[in-house]
Amino acid sequence: MGILEKIADIELEMARTQKNKATEYHLGLLKAKLAKIDVVRSGDARVALIGFPSVGKSTFLSKVTGTTSEIYHNGAAIQLLDLPGIIEGASQGKGRGRQVIAVAKTADLILMMLDATKGPRQRELLEIELESVGIRINRDKPNIYFKVKKGGVRTISVLLIILTHRFLQILQSYKIHNAEVLIRDDHTVDDFIDVVLGNRKYIRCVYCYNKIDAISLEEVDKLARQPYTVVISCEGDLNMDYIIEYLWKNLDLIRVYTKRRGEYPDFEGGLIVKSGTTVLDVCKGIHKSLVDEFSYALLWGTSTKHSPQRVGLSHVVDDEDVFKSSRSVKFQ
């Protein structure tokens, strides 16, 4: 069942349910269900494709994916979630767009497809829509520690008093009188509100301008110089390999190969993990029992000083490292 059908089903059930005290709870559950329409996750990473109607999303999908909605690159399967064309004002509830955009919250990366022949307005509108469902694109998570506590408001801050005072006012406006706050970097009031409200998602967004065959070289050049931007033409087959490579780079994934004693590493299989992953996560990814019986791991690759090197669970692996774990022998 597609996303739109799922949403329509729940909305129909809500419309059929009478509103009264007895059905309040059921309606609440339906609303919550609507808010986080679930799409089955597959592959090693998920990319949400968003854009206005007719920008070329279907054409793009048919070019880069096969019968499944996955792109295969560097041994990884990347799930491409095609969200129905978003219309202006979606976050205000128009055309079920709000639920559609909220699905993008579950993605590891957002691919915003734009029509190169149209002006900058389409991009601004989509950014507003994403912002309104709590998605923060191409921004780091604020370096703020925040915890509601018993006792008085205790702020540990290295910022100017005047700024701290503003943050205190925000806490009061949310009726939070007891909290522990640690602001590590220079942050805006908006950043602080995001942290207080929680449930914000910080996601990388790649801007993809399609139909560059229909604009001048000067215009293409101008678009291509913007950050996190790739210019393509689905119909003219321009930059189609590059966009996939660019997505891979921005997903920040790495491959780790495994090796058995006395055998060559398995360069066909291997594990796809987020960069910054530790040996502990690699073990978990292979089999849970590996962690319980872990003694040490041998690593060959760029993350070690010499190859192989004995490493512990907290060691951070690099792309294309070869991994072999050693289990501890248990004596009864």
Ligand SMILES: Nc1nc2c(ncn2[C@@H]2O[C@H](COP(=O)(O)OP(=O)(O)OP(=O)(O)O)[C@@H](O)[C@H]2O)c(=O)[nH]1
């Ligand atoms: N000139 C040009 N036209 C393109 C290109 N890619 C797609 N189109 C045209 O743009 C129109 C819309 O393409 P679709 O792929 O259907 O767009 P969509 O975003 O899936 O549209 P919805 O399903 O309405 O959301 C079609 O007429 C395509 O032929 C391109 O690279 N260059």
